[in-house]
Structures are given as structure tokens and as C-alpha cells.
Amino acid sequence: MATTCDVAILMGSRNDWPVMKKAADLLTEFGVSNESRVLSAHRTPAAVHEFVRECEAGGTQVFIAGAGMAAHLAGAVAAQTVLPVLGVPLAASDLNGLDALLATVQMPPGIPVATLGIGSAGAKNAALLAVSILAAARPKLREALRAYRQTLTNEVLREKLD
Amino acid sequence: MATTCDVAILMGSRNDWPVMKKAADLLTEFGVSNESRVLSAHRTPAAVHEFVRECEAGGTQVFIAGAGMAAHLAGAVAAQTVLPVLGVPLAASDLNGLDALLATVQMPPGIPVATLGIGSAGAKNAALLAVSILAAARPKLREALRAYRQTLTNEVLREKLD
Amino acid sequence: MATTCDVAILMGSRNDWPVMKKAADLLTEFGVSNESRVLSAHRTPAAVHEFVRECEAGGTQVFIAGAGMAAHLAGAVAAQTVLPVLGVPLAASDLNGLDALLATVQMPPGIPVATLGIGSAGAKNAALLAVSILAAARPKLREALRAYRQTLTNEVLREKLD
Amino acid sequence: MATTCDVAILMGSRNDWPVMKKAADLLTEFGVSNESRVLSAHRTPAAVHEFVRECEAGGTQVFIAGAGMAAHLAGAVAAQTVLPVLGVPLAASDLNGLDALLATVQMPPGIPVATLGIGSAGAKNAALLAVSILAAARPKLREALRAYRQTLTNEVLREKLD
Amino acid sequence: MATTCDVAILMGSRNDWPVMKKAADLLTEFGVSNESRVLSAHRTPAAVHEFVRECEAGGTQVFIAGAGMAAHLAGAVAAQTVLPVLGVPLAASDLNGLDALLATVQMPPGIPVATLGIGSAGAKNAALLAVSILAAARPKLREALRAYRQTLTNEVLREKLD
């Protein structure tokens, strides 16, 4: 089955979907095609490998991987591709995501994972970073990002404190 | 003075150069034009702003910012641009870079910083990530990345343990 | 629009107001004029800069900045002024404010941020510290601080354990 | 013996002097009178109390206290005065100053300690913060701070990377 | 007012009583006279000093001090007496008691604080440690401790898992 999305989103567990959906929704909001899959570096290593291959063949430009605990998913994807891989550490254990952050960001030299913050903030920022990467070839996305940024700015400036 | 590099590298202090030079050298090795500047989010905020504007005007595609302690530089750049910003936390205090890591990666939703690992490994990976971003429009860079990756693989496979 | 408060309070998000309001209320209780604004180092950097300029022009003596996560707001204010800047780290992520504490306190030499404790205790103490700074020129504030301290002392001494 | 310095610097041990001397030297460079004392919250509590009284009587405006480990010195001074107390956590144990940072910054509501970064950067910033507090009544100090800041800016802008 | 308890219990805030009461109740269960007071190292330093003096005059043998955040209370008591001082770090901030633990245990050489675990476990163990110290002069307390220990052992051995 061919995969032809611009951005492929992987997550280690169904439980990660409420957080990672924020990335998917934001990409869709920007008109960026995306596809989300539950795939585990440890329970389905072959399927991760195969999915990355399919995505590359189908023209995917960016990978986003969200995982908790000993979060190896982003690194496992990065080991299979030279496309940009964005990692979102999730707070899925008693250690509040510190485990996932260190397991995602402290990659050895040679295999980069672009790590975002823990949880929802990181998921949204992964989507925005993916858009900014795609924007190199699609000037309209850059304009959309500027408009989005301006909206954020306006929202902040409109805040009234009682 | 116009800046026309593909990748602009900023660092908060002259002391960061031995680490950040690894990013610059690796970019050069890939034939990616780059320019490095010491610019501080706190001591030269206006110059950071101005440099980002110049770079954008000159066609820069990716920013890399390395800083230690309360490492705000990458975030300060990200606040000024919608281009991809890569952050390299540096170990410049008694806390061994944990301060810089958290200050770089835990960005609020809306303003992403793609964070790499602490220190040299992070600096090299920032360069590779920048190349992978640029590779979307330059297929030869993708080939070069694959060749680099193959070299890493070969180096590992050639290791002999006495 | 001119700003003529003695103490300007900034916070990175509307969500920070329930905590930062404790600083505002305590300042008001001491008869110190204050004004609170939601302004983000990352989403509204220009507005932060402009607000600091306005405050300085209007005679503000002290800045208080509360922020969570990669808490750059206090540092961003400090980069724009040589007036005292007090930072309040907020617990706004899975890391319970440790990220905000390190991002606020570990400033590089040259740009001080006077950091208080995480959350409500820090917000109240920021107000008291601001009052103690203003008290240099207003002896009545010093008396008021002594009276406040005496009240705290009396409250503790009156505690009965059942 | 009367103490008539503007800024009183306390440190918990002779070993802290190489770091805290940076605060003293910077104050002197700004023409701010200062006096440094080794006084321990635990080994000389009465002398701390007495020294704070003397300083207050002599017109001291700001206290700076540097200490390591379970760094109680700044808090002990703050318990005795309503003048601004600046705390500098020092890395004096195997925990690299994290102990001193938390013991200094996490003050209960009512007794603020303005905490700076760990070690030398914090010591220098304590001096600058003290100058900025004194500057409310001495406009020339404000000018001097602006000049100092400009010097920092210029130093950064002059950096050349080989 | 004379204080003639064997063990004096201090706590920094009324909020600490539910935890510290476990120490008081356990002491009472062992027939050890005890008295509990809310007294703050920062808000009532003179009262802490005075209470320690009174206790010493009245024959107190052991001090127990429970506090949260920058927990200086045990250290402040230890600075005033050469009697054994037991410290109980309390989880009273976003940092879950890590701040209180480090602020209590990392005392400088010369002024010991015998630190127990964070929270209720620590409060109970402080009581037991106090009893074991008093037992040197009261053989019946040693027997009571052995009986208590045997009860704990029996309770564990009687546990049935369904």
C-alpha cells in the first residue's frame, strides 16, 4: 500500500495519539498531507523499517516520531533515512518525560534527531517545524507560517488581565 | 554587509567556537555555504535581530544556534524567523549542559527550536540536519548524506577489538 | 499609551496570571503602582522591547517577569534594560518548573536576573523584593516591609497545634 | 567597629573568596563601596546577625551572600533584614551547586532572596544587580551600567572567528 | 514559659503538621515527652533561637525539625545547639521535596543535621531515631524499640497476597 504523504507521523503506542494528534491536526490546518501510524521501535522494528522505506518511496519529506520512556522511535527512524526526523518526547512514565527527552535528544554524532519539547507543546512545534522545512520549496507555506505566527502574536497582545 | 550563506551559525560566546566549529566544518565538507558569528541573545539582542533579517534577505535557509547556561539564543532567533532554527545546548556551567538543554528544548507551542544533543555530538548533528533540510531542493546533498552515512557504517564495521 | 507604574509585571501566557496576580496584589497592598501584561519573549519579542522602553520612559523602577518552560522572558527583559529585573520561574510543563528555574537563573555574566522560587512563593517574594528595592527612596515602604514581616512573625507565633 | 559600605558581601567559607571576589572587584570598578566577610550561617549565626545590624546601622543598601552545599547564608541574612538580599549559589560539593541553588532560591513566601546563577557568573551578576538597585538614587551609576553593557555588546560584536 | 520535653519538634509552617504529627504521635506512643511548635527559620529566627535555649534549659535531649522548600530550619537549630538535631525534608513545592532534601542534608562540616527521608516516612523515622538516642540512658526504651521492630517484622510476615 503506497504512502504519499508529505509528513509521516509515528508513535510508539495508541496512548500517544491524543498528544500526537495535535501535530497531525496542525499539519492538516496548514494543508500539509500527513499520515499517522502506531509503530514501535521495539515491538515492530521491521514494520518501522518498511514504513520508512514506503514513505521515502512515496515522497515523504519529513518524519515526526513521538514516544515515551526509553524513547527510541525517532532514533530508529533516523537510523533508516537521511530525511529530517523530528522527535517528540512524551511523558509516559513516573519520570515525567525526562527519560524520553534524554533518550530522544542525546543522539550520537552522525544520526541527528531534531528534538522538540515534552508533550503537547512539542507535538505542535514538530508540526510547525515540519511546515518550515517544507516551506523551502513551497513559498505559500512560508506565508502561512508568517500568518500563523502573526495570529499567535495578536492573541497574546489581545489578552486582558482582569 | 550582505550575508548570503545557506546556513547561519550563531553562538553566544567566543568560548563556544571550538564546539560550534565542528558544525561549520561539516557543512563546508558538504559544500554548504555557512557563516559563523558570535552574537548573544542577552548582550547583543539588536544585533541578533539584525543578523537574522540580513540572513533572511540574503537567502539563508537554516539557522544553527549554540549556547550554554540559560541558553536563549536559539529561542531568540526562532522568535524572529519562521525558517528552521536548530539549537545546540552547550555544557558551559557547573550543571553540565542540563540547564542549556532545558532552556533550549522546552519552547512554548508556536515557536519551535529543533534541539540536538549537548556539545560536540549536537553540533555535528545540527550540521547534518541542516544538510538534510537543504537536500529537499538539492538532490546531490541527499546523495552526499547517504554517502556520509555509508562511511559511518563502514567505519563501525571495520572496527577491530584487540 | 504611556505606562507610569513603579513595577511592571510581565508574564508569558494568560495561564500564568493566577500565580502572577499574587505579585500584583501584594504590590497594590503596599501601595506600589503596578501594571501587568501578557507578553511573550517568543511570540511578541517586539512588543516586549517596546513595553520595556515605554516603562522606562514612564518611570518604572523594577520589572517582574514570570514564565514557564524554556522561560526566557525575564532574560529578554534584562537584555533591554539596566533596571532590576526579577524572574519568577513557573511550573508549566511536565518538568515541574525545573526547566523554568534553570532557564531563568543561569544567566551569563553581564545580564543579571534576580530569580525567585518556583510558582506562588516566588511571585509573592518578587513583589516583596520589588518593594525592598523601591524602599531605598521611600522610607515609608521600608516601614511597611518591617510591619509586614512582623505580621508574618506574629502569624507564625500564634499558630496552635491541636 | 562601624561598617559603612553600600554593599556588604558575605560568604560561608574562605574557599568561596576566589569566586565572590569577582563581585567585590566589579563593585569597586563601579565605584560602589563594599566590604567582604567570611561569616557562616551555621558556625557564626550570632556574628551574621550582628554584622547585618551593623551594616544596616552604617547605611548598607544591599547584601550579597555566597554559599555552597545547603546554602543557608543568604536566607539567614534575609531573615534579619528587609533590605534586598542577593544570593549566589556556589558549587562546593559533589552535586555541582544544584544543592546550593535549590537551598538559596526556594525561599518560603515572605522572605525573598534574589538568586543569581551558580558560581562566577552569578557573583558578577550579583554585583551588577546591586549596582542597578543603587542606581535608583544615583543616576551616574545607571549611566555606568549602560556604558558597561555597551562595552559587553562591543566586545561580542568585535569577536572574530578564525 | 519553661519547656521540659525530651524531644522538641519544630516545623516551618502549620501546613507541615499533618506530616510532623506522625513523629509526635509515635514519640507519645513510646512514652517520650514531646512538644511541637511552628517556628520558622526565616520568619521567626529569634523565636527559634529562644525556643532552642529554653529547651536546652528544660532538659530537651533531641530536636526534630521538619521543613519544605529551602529547608533551613534543621540547620538553624543545629547552629544553636550541640544536641542531636534530626531533619525531616518535606515535599512542599513543585520540586517534590528534592529541594528540601538537599537543603537539609548537605550541611557544611562542623554542624551536623541527621537527615531522614522525605515526608511521612522521614517523620516517623525521626521519632524512632530520637527514641534510639534517648534509649542510651533508658534501657526500657531500647526494649520498647525492639518490641516495635518485632511488631513491624510480624506485620510483614503476616501479609497474605490474594
Add this chain to the structure above:
Amino acid sequence: MATTCDVAILMGSRNDWPVMKKAADLLTEFGVSNESRVLSAHRTPAAVHEFVRECEAGGTQVFIAGAGMAAHLAGAVAAQTVLPVLGVPLAASDLNGLDALLATVQMPPGIPVATLGIGSAGAKNAALLAVSILAAARPKLREALRAYRQTLTNEVLREKLD
């Protein structure tokens, strides 16, 4: 090329060899056949997979994997086999092995990695644990372990303090 060792030792980098050699040497001392390879979860994922297959085919009973930073090697091996996998976190970054520890031990349910301590102590203990696993089928190894343990005991008991 067939691999017929009882215990296969993998490590992420040549730099890990001085530590991991302690495991190899101890296995050899127990007469347990072992083979060590530099193989990286990120730079040579296919070779890791292939090596695990070969080892399984050749009769390997236990895997030991040592890695630093975002230490995924043990988890990557565990994803490929249901044989026991022992992980040794190595201190290879500014974070002193805390990153490797969390990335190794916090595995998701379903894919266990038996984690030992950081560095040399962990490497030696991995060897001993491997021997204890093999000992189920080789009673002489159990005897050898008991003798080794007795030697450790004797060494401790022979220690003289001057």
C-alpha cells in the same frame, strides 16, 4: 561467518571497549566463550539485526550491549530476539551516564532489557549475570560463581585499615 559464542557483547563505539572489555575478560575467566563487536543501533542497524540472527543461529545464549548517550543498542537487540539481553549504560556525555541509564532501563512493557549499573561496575556485573543465566544448564558455572563470590568475600574480610 558463523558466530558460536555463548555470550555476544555489542558496543556502540570503539571508545566503549576499555569498559566493555571488563565484561569480556570476566566471561573468559569463567570459561564462557564470548565475542565482542562494535555495532551501532543507529549507524549499522542492519548489521545489528544480522549479527543477532547469526548469534542465535550459532547458539548464543545471552546478549550484552553497552552504549552511551541515547543508548538504544540494548533495546535494539532486545527488539530482535527473545533471548536475555543485558544492558550496560555508559557515561559518554556531559550528563555522566544518566542519559544512557534512562534510555536503557525504561523499556516499554513487552521488551525487557536487564539493566546493570553505569560503567565498569555494570560491565562486570553484566558478565556475572550472564554466567548466572548460563549456570542453569552448567552446574560447574554455578560452583564457579560461588567460588568467585567467596573470593570477593575473602578480599573484603582481609582488608586492613592503617
Add this chain to the structure above:
Amino acid sequence: MATTCDVAILMGSRNDWPVMKKAADLLTEFGVSNESRVLSAHRTPAAVHEFVRECEAGGTQVFIAGAGMAAHLAGAVAAQTVLPVLGVPLAASDLNGLDALLATVQMPPGIPVATLGIGSAGAKNAALLAVSILAAARPKLREALRAYRQTLTNEVLREKLD
């Protein structure tokens, strides 16, 4: 009373049972005989010793020990046997299991404890690791593990995201 289970499960407190029961249930699911006991390294050291002796005599092959706080139980068992000992750190204090993790995993050279992740994930993985150790002598267990792994894989692959 003789104990003849393959795997003996110890836990420091009745409160640990809801977590450790996941290990017991999984072992039972694999047809591995197991027995669970509440036994404390500190409150019943002699009973721990005796239980380990009984288990060894009865043919137990693997020990699993779960404990929180200063989690010494696994280490105490390991000190009494050369059979494999698996440790499960539990989150039973304000420190969220970080205390138990370090107290379990950082064993000195010579006495290994195979440490799994904190809490439920670790308990399940301890059971699976125990099965993989027993599988050396029982090929059917190895098949069962492969089937279990395949089930996990299938479950992941069947996940649908709405």
C-alpha cells in the same frame, strides 16, 4: 514449608502487590510456577535470607524483587544467592521512583541485579526476562515468548487512529 516455584517474587510492602501482581500473572500465563511474598530487606532481613535459602533448596531458578524508596530488597537477595536476581524499582515516594531506580541498579561490582524499568512496565518485563532465562532449558517457553512477541507486534499493527 518447602517452596518449589521456578520464580520467586518478593516485594517490600503489601502496597507493592498491585504492581508486582502483573509479574506474577504474566508468569502464570506462561505456565511458569511462581510464588509471591511480602518480605522486607529492612524489617525482615532474616526472613529474606531464609526464604532465599528455601527457594534455592526447592529449585527456584530466578528471583524477582520489587521495592520502592531506598530499594534494597533486590540487592539483599542478590547478596544471598548466585541465581539471577531481577529488580523492579517502584514509585513509592515523592521522588517518583528515581530513588528506587538508583538504589536498585547502581550495584557494586560483583553482585549483579538485573534492573527493569520503574513500576508496571518493569514488573511485566521482569516476568518476561525470567521466562527468557528459564527458556534456555525449556524450548517450549522460547516458542511461547516468540508467540507473545508476535501478539504484541500484531496488536501494534492492528491499531487504527481515528
Add this chain to the structure above:
Amino acid sequence: MATTCDVAILMGSRNDWPVMKKAADLLTEFGVSNESRVLSAHRTPAAVHEFVRECEAGGTQVFIAGAGMAAHLAGAVAAQTVLPVLGVPLAASDLNGLDALLATVQMPPGIPVATLGIGSAGAKNAALLAVSILAAARPKLREALRAYRQTLTNEVLREKLD
């Protein structure tokens, strides 16, 4: 062989002696009889048990136990006696003593370990705490402690800063 010292000092390894000797020397300086032994909770559990029994029989009043890593020694002693047990966490691993601190201090309710700071400061304070415990029955020790404290005070007060 009978042991008749007032204070028994145990340490987990010969390597701990340079630190623990500071406790022994300070006790000797106070005229308190003491005996130091290398005994390991893991490598010589029976000898620990036996030594505690001997010490109790010989009249020992206080135990001091220093250990690093998963520092179980103090807890193991406390499990065998109701006499006061003082724990000194040592920095003997890459984690700088944080592991030993948590493994020593976070004891479950019922079995107290009086924990001192990490390393030399903790060792000295353990000796002073032991003296303060013994002083209940020997008024001269109390006087000696006061004199020692006065010496510390005088040393601090005599410090001259150049």
C-alpha cells in the same frame, strides 16, 4: 574477637577509607573509642550481621556506615540493630553521590538511618553527631563539642580576605 568501641565505623570498600578516616580521626580527637571495618552489605552480609552483634555485645553505642553507589550498608546495619545508625553517602560513581544519597536517606518507615551529607563533610558530621549522641551520658563530651564549635566559630571570625 570482642569489639568494645563506642562507635563502630563500617565502609563498603577500602576505597572509602580516605573519606571515612576523617570520621575516625575526629572521634579519636574527642577521645571516643572507635573501630573501622571494611564490610560490604552485598559481598559480606553475614559478616555485617556478625559484626553488628559483636559490637552490640561489646557496648557499642553508635554505628556509622559509609558507602557509595546503591549504598545499602547503613540500611543493612539499621536492619540488624535498634541503636542509632548514621549513614554517609559517598561519591563513588558517575552520578556523583546522588545515587548513594537517595539509597541511604529514603528508608522506609520503621528503620531509620540518620543521613549526613555526601563525602568528607558528611563523614566529619557523622563523627560529631555520634559524639553528640554519646554526650547524653558523658557531660564532658558535651563540653568538648561546645569547645569544638567555638573553635570553628573563631576560625571563621579570624578569616581575613586580602
